[in-house]
Amino acid sequence: MSDIMDITGFILSGSLITIQLFFITAIFSIPLGCLVALGKISKIKPIKAVLSLYTWAFRGTPLLLQLFFTYFGLPVIGIRLSPLAAASIAFTINYAAYLAEIFRSGIESIDKGQFEASKVLGMNYCQTMIKIIIPQAIRNVIPPVCNESINLIKDSALVATIGVGDLLRAAKEVVTRDFTITPFIIAAILYLILTSVLVMAFRKLEKKYSIN
Template identity: 40%
Template sequence: MSFDFSRIQPFMPFMLEGVWVTLQFVSVSLLFGLVLGIVLAIFKISKYRLFRWFADFYTSIFRGTPLILQLLMIYLALPQFGVDISQFQAAFLAFGLNSAAYVSEIIRAGIQAVDKGQREAAEALGIPYRPMMLRIILPQAMRNILPALFNEFINLTKESAIVSVIGVTDLMRRAQITSAETYLYLEPLLFVGLIYYVLVMGLTVIGRLLERRLKRSD
């Protein structure tokens, strides 16, 4: 068995362009998931049972079903209800909704880890619930859970390869196109696999540096 990377060399720039596509929709998905995750986390610690039930039910649905199933349902099922959705929109929506379920658990744990004295002091000063959460509790919680959120970003980057099933021209899809053009399969996969590895290792290093910086500031 031999490798012939020279035949895929003309397609390497094409495959490298998939890095931007991948990082673009993963970043948008994480931002969307972060905002929704904060809302769900607040619901989970709410004194209102309906809010807690809704947040727990949402989390159970998106954590209890495969991400690829959620992606296909959004991309294929929504048009049946007259909703016109693009491949990119379906990808970031599925990843964002799925990420929100995991992010909400991370943020909930971060909020509950904040010293209770902070909340008691705010309540003693007469600070309303919403300003207390936004200005006192959440900033401290976000600081503590930032490494975990960065890990979620890394996981999304790895899992992003499944969007190729709906035709999003990410790294994996471009490897498949290259294989169809060259009739080579292992070489394009090895090439994009190396790109994924470099991306994940780079993000991992950044995450560790961020974690060390946070520890120094404690």
């Protein structure tokens, strides 16, 4: 029992990195995704073209490749980043591309009549988006954003490939040292706990917006 507690404690220390990466990515990718989504629905063609190229490139290539490029590729041009910084940048840019498409579809799902009604009320574009469109779009995008959040928790395991001591890397180290599969079982349970907490949080958020 004491061995299991020691193993769990060691793996939990790795889960702190997983949680840290999750929050860093969420904090920066959500607003970036919103800005990209608004740019893609704007009437300025050069901006739409550049942002479409961005989402196409980062959604169409593996996150692992982007992670390798950020950590191993950037030093070639003189930009050296710590493993966690490289992972944070790669994850943020990647997830912002996915979230941008989610937010764009959420905004475009709102009936165009509401834009026209806001004009009748004398609202400008920014007022319309902030007070009418975005609050309704948020309700529509909660389920897919929840799915992306769960994927983010699982994708965080990729950072082990560049030497970040996350939850999975901690489990692998114990497996290599002790020749037992128990750490993998503990890691699986911890991943399930983290994703379950996310699901419950999003369900409460969805319920709140459905009432509103």
